[in-house]
Amino acid sequence: xxQLVESGGGLVQPGGSLRLSCAASGFTFSSxxxxxxxxxxxxxxxxxxxxxxxxxxxxxxxxxxxxFTISRDNAKNSMYLQMNSLRAEDTAVYYCARARTxxxxxxxxxxxxxxxxxx
Amino acid sequence: xxxxxxxxxxxxxxxxDRVTISCRASQSINRYLNWYQQKPGEAPKVLIYLASxxxxxxxxxxxxxxxxxxxTLTISSLQPEDFATYYCQQGFNTPAxxxxxxxxxxx
Numbered sequence: 001x002x003q004l005v006e007s008g009g010g011l012v013q014p015g016g017s018l019r020l021s022c023a024a025s026g027f028t029f030s031s032x033x034x035x036x037x038x039x040x041x042x043x044x045x046x047x048x049x050x051x052x053x054x055x056x057x058x059x060x061x062x063x064x065x066x067x068f069t070i071s072r073d074n075a076k077n078s079m080y081l082q083m084n085s086l087r088a089e090d091t092a093v094y095y096c097a098r099a100r101t102x103x104x105x106x107x108x109x110x111x112x113x114x115x116x117x118x119x
Numbered sequence: 120x121x122x123x124x125x126x127x128x129x130x131x132x133x134x135x136d137r138v139t140i141s142c143r144a145s146q147s148i149n150r151y152l153n154w155y156q157q158k159p160g161e162a163p164k165v166l167i168y169l170a171s172x173x174x175x176x177x178x179x180x181x182x183x184x185x186x187x188x189x190x191t192l193t194i195s196s197l198q199p200e201d202f203a204t205y206y207c208q209q210g211f212n213t214p215a216x217x218x219x220x221x222x223x224x225x226x
Contacts, residue, residue, distance in 0.1 A: 044219050045220070104151050
């Protein structure tokens, strides 16, 4: 059974940093692009970033570019999102999601981790 | 970036109704259009990928159509468990933008 479990969410002050983790199981992690998608309270879905199977390529949404860094450790079946210079507008539930590569959609999602940026 | 626009933003319907939700891309995305369903407090779940392919385990009352810039999600006969928010998403390029969502409510 495919499972994605996010951790590392919490309350952080504006300007602070936080690192999210996504632990994957039930599939060959190193064979899939992986993504982060977020959802601000009461709002829609926003794609944040993705990373290639071997970690050699990453892409970011404009709102996080230069502040967030996506990475992965295939030996640990894990993906990460390092979030720096956090702003109030980064407050959201952050989902880890697996991509079905050829068809270009997100077929499995984690339960989400809440990040709250507030003083 | 490719902009995705859904209509309507909200919709009231009754059990048994046939419902259609539209999604328009700001440029051609071929058939790289996906539909997700999200219920309160839950992660999104894919329903349709590549515009019209039904994901495994998803009810056949869901169907998708379209190509280029205009796409449609149809629910043939609404069931109580279908009341949720629906999002389209383009997989043509990054950023993989989502539509703003369509909230489907019980009439």
